[in-house]
Amino acid sequence: MKTGKIIKRAAVLLLALMLAAGTLSAAAAEAPAPMDVDLIMAKNAIAGFHIEDGNGHLMEPRRAEDMKGRGLPDEVGVEPDYRGVVGYVSLQTSWEVSQFNHFTETPWVLPVYEKKGDDDWMVVDTIKHKTPVLIIDQEIRESKGHKFIGYLRAVRLDVHKEIWIDVTQFVTVPYWTFELSEAVKYGYCIAVYRDASRHEPMDKKKHRGTLPEGLRVLMCYTVSARYHSPDKKNNPLLGIVFRSKEKKDAYTRMFLFFNQDDLTLIY
Numbered sequence: 001m002k003t004g005k006i007i008k009r010a011a012v013l014l015l016a017l018m019l020a021a022g023t024l025s026a027a028a029a030e031a032p033a034p035m036d037v038d039l040i041m042a043k044n045a046i047a048g049f050h051i052e053d054g055n056g057h058l059m060e061p062r063r064a065e066d067m068k069g070r071g072l073p074d075e076v077g078v079e080p081d082y083r084g085v086v087g088y089v090s091l092q093t094s095w096e097v098s099q100f101n102h103f104t105e106t107p108w109v110l111p112v113y114e115k116k117g118d119d120d121w122m123v124v125d126t127i128k129h130k131t132p133v134l135i136i137d138q139e140i141r142e143s144k145g146h147k148f149i150g151y152l153r154a155v156r157l158d159v160h161k162e163i164w165i166d167v168t169q170f171v172t173v174p175y176w177t178f179e180l181s182e183a184v185k186y187g188y189c190i191a192v193y194r195d196a197s198r199h200e201p202m203d204k205k206k207h208r209g210t211l212p213e214g215l216r217v218l219m220c221y222t223v224s225a226r227y228h229s230p231d232k233k234n235n236p237l238l239g240i241v242f243r244s245k246e247k248k249d250a251y252t253r254m255f256l257f258f259n260q261d262d263l264t265l266i267y
Contacts, residue, residue, distance in 0.1 A: 041157040042134040071148035071167040082135040101242035113164040132157040184221040191263035199234040199259040229257040
């Protein structure tokens, strides 16, 4: 059994024993939220690796739901400090990834890096999208558009292993647990389409059409006016669907706008 699963089960068992012993009220005995369990695992990792902060004390893990993540500054020109933050590895929100029609093949995987020189990084492994991590160091710098690029040194909380990840692939919240309209603002998602609203999907020219029930849609988000819905009231959510062409392995990508009642977030 993986270390993360053992720790989660131990936490639940401890709560049950406390309740049975009368040391914890029933109201307070609810199962810990995912982020709370991740904090427990982070504290165990810090103790196991003896990870210290800048003052020589054991690092104290923290939640940082208000931080934007992905190297986006919370204050223009100020480097975001992710050290001590418990978060998640997440597929980068890049339009390039939406060019591939195999997004339904899950789990998505992301690169893990190793530093080979002063500014030389090599891909040495992969890690699954959604994996919880604790950030213990960072080497990032400001780039175009005030965004910070570089790498974060992290501890994988599922196997307690130190790695380096791209800062653009780090988020501070498990956004895939949010409502779809909020989740897409943080990163890519997969949703299943079923016609429940009777508002058929439409393209940017207001053309509507039917889609097969159960179709998986790659949900995305952009502030670009080019991808604003022509019917924000009934079809506000942007998604990508793929249709095969006659040529082998060829496909066509379509950006469509959906009614949120027609979509169920599954990944």
